[in-house]
Amino acid sequence: MSSSQKLAEIIADHKGREGALLPILHDVQKEFGCVDENSEKAIAEGLNLSRAEVHGVVSFYHDFLKQADPRPVVQICRAESCKARGVEALMDDANKAAGERVRLSTVYCLGLCSSGPNARIGDKLHARLDSAALTKLIENA
Amino acid sequence: MTTIRISDDALARACGADELAAAFEKAGASVERTSSWGMQWLEPLVEVDGKGYGPATPDDVTAILDGSSDKGIGVIAEHPFIAGQQRLTFARAGKTRPLSLDDYEATGGWSGLKRAREIGPEAIVEEVLSSGLRGRGGAGFPAGIKWKTVAGAQADQKYIVCNADEGDSGTFADRMVMEGDPFALIEGMAIAGEAVGATKGYVYLRSEYPDAIDKMEKAVRACAHIVAPFVCEIRAGAGAYVCGEETSLLNSLEGKRGEVRAKPPLPALKGLFGKPTVVNNVLTLAAVPHILMEGGASLYDSLGIDRSKGTMPIQLAGNIKHGGLYEVAFGITLGELVNEIGGGTQSGRPVKAVQVGGPLGAYIHPDQFDIPFDYEAYTAADALIGHAGITVFDDTADMGAMARFAMEFCAAESCGKCTPCRLGAVRGMEVIDRIRVGGRELAGVETEPQMHNMPKKGRSPDEEIQLLEDLCETMKFGSLCALGGFTPYPVMSALKHWPEDFRK
Incomplete structure (x- = not known):
């Protein structure tokens, strides 16, 4: 199936729902790793919105990327609770381990706040990280 | 065959509960995955015949099975952390399998909904009013009054929206309800629907909670026939903290930018898609089934102090020795929570500050x-309870840096609709940076002779502090919602109690 067919299928899947835009954007992001200009255009047509409206929504939320990034992503929580448990002291080593190969992204809270520092890779969560454990996670990402 | 009970809560899994469960199965034990007791420093906690062992690793399997493990904590239900609590919302925590309808029914599930259907809409609202239940999301608005407003509104469609966008650092009670007792939340929503005449409910769940999304979707499918004609649907957020604010959440559900709406109109009258809508937090809705049981409302009202009624699931987080979920009646002191129940800091160093109520809550001095x-x-006390998350910091914390982070967080998460929040947060970071480097000198074009209307010198740190205070005042009273309006709390409390952390 070509990507434009897939895109049309995603739009058709959700079109009848109330507030269909966010579920569509989630599926598009998951399928293509981003919501690019072409997708925005197709979604706008499908939902009878202007492209500006769709672009406004896409650019508002942290979860939607403009361009796909093929690198593996490690999300590290750097909110208050993880700061209180020393996440900032791990960041130098983490950045070194990541280099150009892995994308480190900051997330504000994974909800494991008594057991930080915490990280997320895909849908898998990791808690009680120290420098060695986090470095290992990044290297294996 | 021995039955081993291990939680399948996200925190337990992040600490290796799945690998542990697999190791027990390999050793021939039968494993039941239950909700979490909430003693998070002991996760993964293994329960064998009511006795607990934790934190366990696959290396402990043999010793736990033959009873020789030194990780035993005795009978779990008698552990001081559990015995000291009064669990109503979390009555099933640790005891049931989250997605088992049998377990839910056997522990009183659906009896609140059943009774609600018998007594009818007006009596439901009356009971919620008399229980004294206040919104658990942070603002503490009486739930019954909100419901009454929606019930009284005329419309062809009304909605129940559950705010499960638990973005505050230091809070995880919503997550634990959704992962540990999802049917209780759905039952609460169905009761709310019954009370106000709404047949459609949405749970707006943040995308940072993959486990909760998965469990809630399964739970909604499993109990659809029980709550019908009420229909419940899960919607995932997209990483915007501000969508925890109710009007911004409604915009997001509608498929728009998560920008805050001006109030009025209240969501109770013009909410989702312009229809009358109940927007309640997870904990508010999950408290409802218990209140609707026979005698539940008066029991709830008898707990707590003054106008804060019932119990609050308090979350102990950050640098704390015994972190986890502690549900107790209102009135307990912060000192008891942090030092006695929480056991002080995990690092063993003195407590320096405690932030109550998430990123927008004040830093409280010991x-x-x-x-x-x-x-x-x-x-x-110029502070807030918020969602009852308590984040502990030891004496290595730099409160000047935490104050700056509060502004940085506000700048990153601002929806951009109102000026005090959008610009104030950025200016706030700059002012705090200048205070921390000792003020500013005149520079660049300011020093040119033509600029004769300029002040003749730069600003001292004290003048910068005055500027920060003015800025915080503007943000507090001029912002549309709590993000810009409450960011001054952590900033000003840090400045008030730890001014030395703002000097270079």
């Missing part, structure tokens, strides 16, 4: 540890 857990008492 000198204030005697204030009781009560909405009004916290307001009087």
Whole structure:
């Protein structure tokens, strides 16, 4: 199936729902790793919105990327609770381990706040990280 | 065959519960995955015949099975952390399998909904009013009054929206309800639907909670026939903290930018898609089934102090020795929570500060540890309970840096609609940076002779502090919602109690 067919299928899947835009954007992001200009255009047509409206929504939320990034992503929580448990002291080593190969992204809270520092890779969560454990996670990402 | 009970809560899994469960199965034991007891420093916690062992690793399997493990904590239900609690919302925590309808029914599930259907809409609203239940999301608005407003509104469609966008650092009670007792939340929503005449409900769940999304979707499917004609649907957020604000959440559900709406109109009258909508937090809705049981409302009203009624699931987080979920009646002091129940800091160093209520809550100094857990008492102390998350910091914390982070967070998460929040947060970071480097000198074009209307010198740190205070005042009273309006709390409290952390 070509990507434009897939895109049309995603739009058709959700079109009848109330507030269909966010579920569509989630599926598009998951399928293509981003919501690019072409997708925005197709979604706008499908939902009878202007492209500006769709672009406004896409650019508002942290979860939607403009361009796909093929690198593996490690999300590290750097909110208050993880700061209180020393996440900032791990960041130098983490950045070194990541280099150009892995994308480190900051997330504000994974909800494991008594057991930080915490990280997320895909849908898998990791808690009680120290420098060695986090470095290992990044290297294996 | 021995039955081993291990939680399948996200925190337990992040600490290796799945690998542990697999190791027990390999050793021939039968494993039941239950909700979490909430003693998070012991996760993964293994339960064998009521006795607990934790934190366990696959290396402990043999010793736990033959009873020789030194990780035993005795009978779990008698552990001081559990025995000291009064669990209503979390009555099933640790005891049931989250997605088992049998377990849910056997522990009183659906009896609140059943009774609600018998007594009818007006009586339901009356009971919620008399229970004294206040919104658990942070604002503490009486739930019954909100419901009454929606019930009284005329419309062809009304909605129940559950705010499960638990973005505050230091809070995880919503997540634990959704992962540990999802049917209780759905039952609460169905009761709300019954009370106000809404047949459609949405749970707006943040995308940072993959486990909760998965469990809630399964739970909604499993109990669809029980709550019908009420229909419940899960919608995932997209990483915007501000969508925890109710009007921004409604915009997001509608498929728009998560920008805050001006109030009025209240969501109770013009909410989702312009229809009358109940927007309640997970904990508010999950408390409802218990209140609707026979005698539930009066029991709820008998607990707590002053106008803060019932119990609050308090979350102990950050640098704390015994972190986890502690549900207790209002009125407990912060000192008891942090030092006695929480056991002080995990690092063993002295407590320096405690942030109550998430990123927008004030930093509280140990000198204030005697204030009781009560909405009004916290307001009087220039602080807030919020979602009852408590984040502990030891004496290595740099409170100047934390104050700057509060502004940085606000700048990153601002929806951009109102000026005090959008610009104020950025200016706030700059001012705090300047205070921390000792003020500013005149520079660049300011030093040119043509600029004769300029002040003749730069600003001292004290003048910068004055500027920060003015800025915070503007943000507090000029912002549309709590993000810009409450960011001054952590900033000003840090400045007030730890001014030395703002000097270079």
